[in-house]
Amino acid sequence: METPKITMAELQGKDGDELRKIVLDLAEQVRERDRLIAELRELIRLRTAVRYVPSTEQMESLFPELEALAAPGPEDEKSPVEAHLRKKPKARTALCTAPAGTPVLDIRHDGDAPDSYFRDGVEYRRDGDKIIDKIAFVPRRLVVERHHWAQYRADPGVEDDNGNKVVAYRSPKTDGIAASPSLVAGVIVAKFDDHLPLYRQEEMFRREGHHIVRQKLASWMIKYYEALQPLAGVLKRKAYGSGFINKDETPVLVLDVKGPAGKPAKNGYMYITVGSTYDDGERKTHALVVLDYIQGRSREVLLEDVRKYKYDNYIMTDGLKQYLALDKHCACWVHAVRQFKTILKANKHEAYALKLVTIIGRIYDEDETYRRMLYSGVLDRQGFLARRKAASLEHIDLFFETIGEARRRYSPSGAMGKAISYIDTYRDRLTTYLDIVEATPSNNVCERIAKSFATGRKNWLFAQSVDGADASAFFYSLIETAKLAGISPYDYIEYVCTFGPCCATDGQWESMLPWNADLGRLDDLRRNRRDAKADSQRTDPYVFCGATR
Numbered sequence: 001m002e003t004p005k006i007t008m009a010e011l012q013g014k015d016g017d018e019l020r021k022i023v024l025d026l027a028e029q030v031r032e033r034d035r036l037i038a039e040l041r042e043l044i045r046l047r048t049a050v051r052y053v054p055s056t057e058q059m060e061s062l063f064p065e066l067e068a069l070a071a072p073g074p075e076d077e078k079s080p081v082e083a084h085l086r087k088k089p090k091a092r093t094a095l096c097t098a099p100a101g102t103p104v105l106d107i108r109h110d111g112d113a114p115d116s117y118f119r120d121g122v123e124y125r126r127d128g129d130k131i132i133d134k135i136a137f138v139p140r141r142l143v144v145e146r147h148h149w150a151q152y153r154a155d156p157g158v159e160d161d162n163g164n165k166v167v168a169y170r171s172p173k174t175d176g177i178a179a180s181p182s183l184v185a186g187v188i189v190a191k192f193d194d195h196l197p198l199y200r201q202e203e204m205f206r207r208e209g210h211h212i213v214r215q216k217l218a219s220w221m222i223k224y225y226e227a228l229q230p231l232a233g234v235l236k237r238k239a240y241g242s243g244f245i246n247k248d249e250t251p252v253l254v255l256d257v258k259g260p261a262g263k264p265a266k267n268g269y270m271y272i273t274v275g276s277t278y279d280d281g282e283r284k285t286h287a288l289v290v291l292d293y294i295q296g297r298s299r300e301v302l303l304e305d306v307r308k309y310k311y312d313n314y315i316m317t318d319g320l321k322q323y324l325a326l327d328k329h330c331a332c333w334v335h336a337v338r339q340f341k342t343i344l345k346a347n348k349h350e351a352y353a354l355k356l357v358t359i360i361g362r363i364y365d366e367d368e369t370y371r372r373m374l375y376s377g378v379l380d381r382q383g384f385l386a387r388r389k390a391a392s393l394e395h396i397d398l399f400f401e402t403i404g405e406a407r408r409r410y411s412p413s414g415a416m417g418k419a420i421s422y423i424d425t426y427r428d429r430l431t432t433y434l435d436i437v438e439a440t441p442s443n444n445v446c447e448r449i450a451k452s453f454a455t456g457r458k459n460w461l462f463a464q465s466v467d468g469a470d471a472s473a474f475f476y477s478l479i480e481t482a483k484l485a486g487i488s489p490y491d492y493i494e495y496v497c498t499f500g501p502c503c504a505t506d507g508q509w510e511s512m513l514p515w516n517a518d519l520g521r522l523d524d525l526r527r528n529r530r531d532a533k534a535d536s537q538r539t540d541p542y543v544f545c546g547a548t549r
Contacts, residue, residue, distance in 0.1 A: 098135065145529070171502050181224075187201060192456060195456040199214050201214065201217060221471065221475070236290050238288050242275030245274065246316045248449075249297060253268060269297060271291065271293070273290045274484075299322040302323065303322075313328060313436075314330050314433075316439060331430045340419050342415075363392045449476075485514035
């Protein structure tokens with residue numbers, strides 16, 4: 001906006017009223033210019049307040065960082081503070097731990113130790129042993145599992161499509177391949193939970209002396225994905241039969257999906273659905289995670305499965321406008337106050353933003369307090385809902401009262417005004433979670449899964465095909481479901497890969513759900529692998545090519 005200007009010639013011949021009007025117009029133009037400048041300055045502060053690089057990466061190099069992290073803290077440094085003012089050092093927390101069942105190896109260094117020891121002219125007599133426990137590492141090893149299957153041959157002259165032989169496999173899709181479920185489970189978890197692309201895993205195997213190419217690793221995973229397809233259907237049906245659902249989406253690039261210009265389309269997303277159901281008897285919430293590859297975020301695409309499975313309970317999402325078509329909708333408080341937190345990054349003294357964020361922080365405390373009482377049995381379902389709602393509404397009412405005060409003080413086009421406008425859009429949907437036992441104030445359960453997926457995406461960048469994206473979505477679903485169930489993702493994936501391909505009925509597939517899985521069935525298999533011995537007569541290396549003689 002240009003600075004208002006007026007010449008003396010334009011003022012000549014004007015009476016008092018006309019001059020007064022000109023002055024008022026100029027003053028209004030100056031106020032509008034100042035308002036615009038203030039908004040632009042605020043925008044600059046908000047843009048520059050975001051840190052794009054973690055602080056540890058801003059150090060000069062890796063070694064100064066390690067030295068800084070290993071340097072003694074303030075409580076370790078001696079200072080000349082008087083004894084009555086010196087604070088008691090904080091108790092050190094364990095930085096390294098191992099389970100009680102960890103194997104122990106005693107290494108003796110005292111076999112020829114004398115009974116006495118001299119240092120600086122002082123004689124020290126032997127007084128027991130100084131024992132130091134150290135963490136040791138045993139490189140992983142591969143074991144050859146030699147599976148024996150009954151094989152049958154037809155009478156000579158009989159015409160068939162099986163090459164005159166039949167093998168009594170339990171699961172024809174996976175029993176004939178050259179990889180044990182334990183190995184495939186390790187590859188899956190390393191790729192989708194540890195975010196190691198297959199080419200890196202190939203290098204790791206080579207470093208350990210094993211030649212397993214990434215094409216073979218990919219082939220094995222696809223075989224198990226195809227064999228476990230019915231489980232994907234069970235997961236989705238169960239998720240849409242839950243008492244409550246959280247949803248979110250995160251971008252994914254699929255090279256085979258082309259846009260209008262012939263380049264890979266950028267409208268691909270991993271669609272995250274978390275279905276939760278509280279079990280009154282067990283006092284636990286069972287949760288299932290389902291990831292789907294979708295193209296676009298239109299209302300029809302996002303709500304397709306909601307309509308397909310006739311889901312009619314509440315759904316919590318972020319602020320994407322397409323979800324406003326839902327009749328039973330919960331809005332996320334994290335997204336509601338996110339813009340206020342951004343404002344505080346630029347100006348930590350912004351009083352209203354700080355007050356609003358502080359108020360909403362209390363509803364999380366209320367949810368955690370009463371949820372602990374629910375899970376411990378102190379409160380039943382109705383008691384939890386009633387007490388959480390009463391306590392939370394006090395803070396929420398204060399929040400909206402403060403919003404009303406702030407609205408009168410800020411321009412609608414400024415950062416605070418836009419943050420307040422977001423609250424106005426979702427106001428009625430920010431309190432609906434209080435009537436649902438499975439719901440928390442935020443959609444963080446989906447945000448954490450999206451973050452895990454995004455971390456992996458930084459390593460592998462894209463999927464080649466839609467089938468590859470679907471397979472990735474399925475394995476991510478299993479891993480994230482295991483995490484929410486509180487069990488090891490590797491244990492769960494190995495269990496599913498070991499027993500899942502043999503399932504035939506819906507009941508058998510439902511036994512693969514984490515709260516139904518009997519992980520103890522893996523113990524004997526693992527014990528046998530640990531006890532496996534090498535073939536002392538063999539001199540040639542093993543070559544694995546799947547089904548052999």
